[in-house]
Amino acid sequence: MADSSNELTRPVKRLGDRIFSGTALGAGVLILVTLAGVGLFLTIEGLPGFTADSSATQPADNFVGLAGPLVFGTVLSATLALMLAVPLAVGVALFISHYAPRRLSQGLGYLVDLLAAVPSVVYGLWGIIFLAPKLVPIYRWLENNVGWIPFFSGPTLASGRNMATVAVVLAVMILPIITAICREIFLQTPTLHEEAALALGATRWEMIRMAVFPYGRSGIVSAAMLGLGRALGETLAVTLVLSPAILYSFNFIGAQNPSTIASNIALQFPEASGLEVSVLIATGLVLFLITFVVNFAARAVVNRRSEFSGAN
Amino acid sequence: MAKSIDVTDLDIYYGDFKAVEDVNVTIPAKQVTAFIGPSGCGKSTFLRALNRMHEVIPGAYVDGKVLVDGQDLYAVEVDPVAVRRQVGMVFQRPNPFPTMSIYENVIAGMRLNNKKMKKSEADDVVESALRAADLWGEVNERLARPGSGLSGGQQQRLCIARAIAVQPQVLLMDEPCSALDPISTSAIEDLIHELKANYTIVIVTHNMQQAARVSDDTAFFNLVGTGKPGRLIEFGETRKIFSNPDEKATEDYISGRFG
Amino acid sequence: MTPPTQTLKQRPGADGPRGSGPLNTQDQALHTRTLPRFAPLGLLAAATAVSVGISLALGWNRAAMVVVAAILYLVAINLVSRSVENGRRATDRTVTGLVTIAFLIALLPLTTLLYTVLSNGLGALSGEFFSASMRNIIGEGGGIYHAIWGTLIVTGLATLMSVPIGVFTAIYLVEYGKGALARWITFLVDVMTGIPSIVAGLFAYALFVLFLGPGVRSGFGGAVALSVLMVPVVVRATEEMLKLVPNELREASYALGVPRWRTIVKVVLRTASAGIATGVTLAVARVIGETAPLLVIAGSTDSVNFNPFDGRMATLPVFTFYAYSEPGVPAEFSVERAWGAALVLILIVLVLNLIARLISRAYSPKTGR
Ligand SMILES: Nc1ncnc2c1ncn2[C@@H]1O[C@H](COP(=O)(O)OP(=O)(O)OP(=O)(O)O)[C@@H](O)[C@H]1O
Ligand SMILES: [Mg+2]
Numbered sequence: 010m011a012d013s014s015n016e017l018t019r020p021v022k023r024l025g026d027r028i029f030s031g032t033a034l035g036a037g038v039l040i041l042v043t044l045a046g047v048g049l050f051l052t053i054e055g056l057p058g059f060t061a062d063s064s065a066t067q068p069a070d071n072f073v074g075l076a077g078p079l080v081f082g083t084v085l086s087a088t089l090a091l092m093l094a095v096p097l098a099v100g101v102a103l104f105i106s107h108y109a110p111r112r113l114s115q116g117l118g119y120l121v122d123l124l125a126a127v128p129s130v131v132y133g134l135w136g137i138i139f140l141a142p143k144l145v146p147i148y149r150w151l152e153n154n155v156g157w158i159p160f161f162s163g164p165t166l167a168s169g170r171n172m173a174t175v176a177v178v179l180a181v182m183i184l185p186i187i188t189a190i191c192r193e194i195f196l197q198t199p200t201l202h203e204e205a206a207l208a209l210g211a212t213r214w215e216m217i218r219m220a221v222f223p224y225g226r227s228g229i230v231s232a233a234m235l236g237l238g239r240a241l242g243e244t245l246a247v248t249l250v251l252s253p254a255i256l257y258s259f260n261f262i263g264a265q266n267p268s269t270i271a272s273n274i275a276l277q278f279p280e281a282s283g284l285e286v287s288v289l290i291a292t293g294l295v296l297f298l299i300t301f302v303v304n305f306a307a308r309a310v311v312n313r314r315s316e317f318s319g320a321n
Numbered sequence: 322m323a324k325s326i327d328v329t330d331l332d333i334y335y336g337d338f339k340a341v342e343d344v345n346v347t348i349p350a351k352q353v354t355a356f357i358g359p360s361g362c363g364k365s366t367f368l369r370a371l372n373r374m375h376e377v378i379p380g381a382y383v384d385g386k387v388l389v390d391g392q393d394l395y396a397v398e399v400d401p402v403a404v405r406r407q408v409g410m411v412f413q414r415p416n417p418f419p420t421m422s423i424y425e426n427v428i429a430g431m432r433l434n435n436k437k438m439k440k441s442e443a444d445d446v447v448e449s450a451l452r453a454a455d456l457w458g459e460v461n462e463r464l465a466r467p468g469s470g471l472s473g474g475q476q477q478r479l480c481i482a483r484a485i486a487v488q489p490q491v492l493l494m495d496e497p498c499s500a501l502d503p504i505s506t507s508a509i510e511d512l513i514h515e516l517k518a519n520y521t522i523v524i525v526t527h528n529m530q531q532a533a534r535v536s537d538d539t540a541f542f543n544l545v546g547t548g549k550p551g552r553l554i555e556f557g558e559t560r561k562i563f564s565n566p567d568e569k570a571t572e573d574y575i576s577g578r579f580g
Numbered sequence: 581m582t583p584p585t586q587t588l589k590q591r592p593g594a595d596g597p598r599g600s601g602p603l604n605t606q607d608q609a610l611h612t613r614t615l616p617r618f619a620p621l622g623l624l625a626a627a628t629a630v631s632v633g634i635s636l637a638l639g640w641n642r643a644a645m646v647v648v649a650a651i652l653y654l655v656a657i658n659l660v661s662r663s664v665e666n667g668r669r670a671t672d673r674t675v676t677g678l679v680t681i682a683f684l685i686a687l688l689p690l691t692t693l694l695y696t697v698l699s700n701g702l703g704a705l706s707g708e709f710f711s712a713s714m715r716n717i718i719g720e721g722g723g724i725y726h727a728i729w730g731t732l733i734v735t736g737l738a739t740l741m742s743v744p745i746g747v748f749t750a751i752y753l754v755e756y757g758k759g760a761l762a763r764w765i766t767f768l769v770d771v772m773t774g775i776p777s778i779v780a781g782l783f784a785y786a787l788f789v790l791f792l793g794p795g796v797r798s799g800f801g802g803a804v805a806l807s808v809l810m811v812p813v814v815v816r817a818t819e820e821m822l823k824l825v826p827n828e829l830r831e832a833s834y835a836l837g838v839p840r841w842r843t844i845v846k847v848v849l850r851t852a853s854a855g856i857a858t859g860v861t862l863a864v865a866r867v868i869g870e871t872a873p874l875l876v877i878a879g880s881t882d883s884v885n886f887n888p889f890d891g892r893m894a895t896l897p898v899f900t901f902y903a904y905s906e907p908g909v910p911a912e913f914s915v916e917r918a919w920g921a922a923l924v925l926i927l928i929v930l931v932l933n934l935i936a937r938l939i940s941r942a943y944s945p946k947t948g949r
Binding site: 023025026028029030032033034035036037038039040041043044046047050051053054055096097099100101103104105108109117119120121122123124126127128129130131132133134135138139140143181184188212213214215217235238241242243244245248249271274275278279282283286289290293296297300301303304305308 | 643668669671672675676678679680681682683685686687689690692693696697700744745746747748749751752753755756757761762764765767768769770771772773774775776777778779780782783785786787789790794795808811815839840841842844845865866868869870871872875876879897900901904905918919922925926929930932933937
Binding site: 372374377379402403404405406407409410412414416417418419420429430432433434435480483484487 | 758
């Protein structure tokens, strides 16, 4: 090794370091630009759609007449799916985190994760061919016995392609993400809290109520909202399963069902031209805003939670 | 090739927090210098300031001069990367690279810098570094096995071999034995004895006997008050510091009446 | 609220069936009446028997039989436990039953889905199915050759774009980023994670229309749309893995006089590489089944198209969709092809998931090579 003291002197910031950190920064900025681009290009292309006349917004008279029922259908299907999925997901997550034998729980987790890997077009096929006919007897029973409730007034189609079936398919599709997050959170419950509850003589269920749920509550909420975000944007499963219409209806098992934004785009876009394209892009923008708000709220809950647990 | 280190008026900061204040000391060449002192007094901080590892921590900086052989490490035109090649470091916990074999770990300093080497040259470097670290006999049969498969003491010697393979002039060690059993500890202490023929060695330790056994000089650091920065209280020959220190605080600390 | 002795008495209930049974028969304070270990299984058998009986008598189908058995079991275990043990343990046992049932329900879709796709799709698989396109095919015959190529090209291009962007962004966030810019990027990556896939397709369309005019369709546009979906997944996965690399390794490298960028490339990325590979594989598995964006921007065609920059490109998911929803006459052949393509798609996704698990298992820390 040379002993000259010049050995130590070099340009202060190395070229390699500068190129590398510059590239990393560039990649990050590219993401900023892309997102700005998503908003910008959708707005540019969609703007004419907001003021389109009835020629481009069939079967409705204007944009609001078209987008309103679509937003309604989107929110309705996603909400129903969420109501089905959350209790089930919490149960499954609890089973994996606190009930199943330790050695099995990781494998069971993978099994549920596999559900998330199935492409949505396959869910659509499954929903239409397998699930819908299986649900028809239930719809018939509901129609005949509690048909006076507006939700179940029917008439039930033999194909079972209605809002209720869509809700079940969507629930299955968002089950894995909600389960995965809940499972993580339940597993993170401080052992100290759990043991404190057990030491007080609590049964396992009481321990879960005393220690696990309070710790995981905000986590469950944000998991549910992330699931809601997914359900709102889901396209193909709805497109395949639903027999769609543009209307407002709370009849879950009827022949006329409100379509969703995403499903409507998938159905109309390939054949659309001119102003119709703008109208569809404008509805896409609306969908983007709705999911943005939902995801934003979910993140806010998650972040509040992490600050909270950091303080402990 | 070993060099002495002259430190003048050194203050060390973590952001707004001043961790070490006003250190003036000359660490002699080809000797072992021990840093002792209570926890949190800034031994590690000071040690890391000697090879510009301190500034790796976000917001951390130093004020003052550290001269190695007359060259100020903190002069503007000095490249911290080059400094670290001349002032090597061994950490408290052994940290071999988990993705590399024993062989690759030893020549990591060259490989990571893409230094071109002939196979035979590399073999020589590996063998001499492992021999210097007293590890050759234990691992020469399994150089291709992962470094993380060794025992803790062997891993630490591997880390020492890795540090001396780049032929530094100074070797800094931060509590190198605190994670090891007595037998590995004594192996490392023997090694330090051998290494001081060629290197200037600085070692942080909480073990008084160890400081007394391995070092020629000892520096005692202390906190003057809670929340205040750490300071160098006394520096001198180990024999003197341990038998007849000038400062009351040093005596209290060494005799265990303190902290 | 609860007197101390009773608290002690309840203790065995704390860890459920495993801990049940008298703890200590000598000590009366610890002795409490518990159901024998086989009680839940016995009750389940009884409930099933009753349910089978009723169903046979009333002519119900199997689904109803299972539902009735489950309800009977929950009621029975609650009542029995309430009378032998106490109310709190009865609730505990009922919840255990409910949670287990929830898990079994969650397994239903996976099994029935795999079964449906296998039984409908297996018959479609043949040499011709994999080697022929749909060019000039009406009715029987034809295959997914063009769609397989399309999926490979579109997904491959998307991966080529997403991995560098995603990995470098993660490097920026973990190794360099601080302050407002890093927070913004983190936030926007979160937002990107939530973009509905159809919106990503519309974005690609809106982008390409600006340059190429209305009605544009191309495989590359599909790749851009998929990238929008894939980048955030890659960023998140890589970020997690980079954070797992202990700081000690970075410091060990710096202390050897290795510059920062080399440390990141050769130590940090190298150490995290298996995890990153797993994450990327899962990301590919996620986007390879995306239909909606490709429907919008890549379109569909019957012929092979190797040029991603020119014209429509068929892909497996879109092929599946159209083969089912617009089968033509006679419908049966096209529907069968839809199932065949769905089966191929599912197999690809499952294999990718399996590969991801294998990578992460094979290179999980400490095992070394
Ligand atoms: N990364 C950091 N950021 C901020 N403050 C730090 C950091 N590392 C250490 N400090 C502070 O600097 C002071 C000196 O710490 P240092 O680690 O140098 O002590 P030490 O003498 O090595 O202690 P020990 O014997 O326990 O290793 C302490 O007050 C510590 O809290
Ligand atoms: Mg220290």
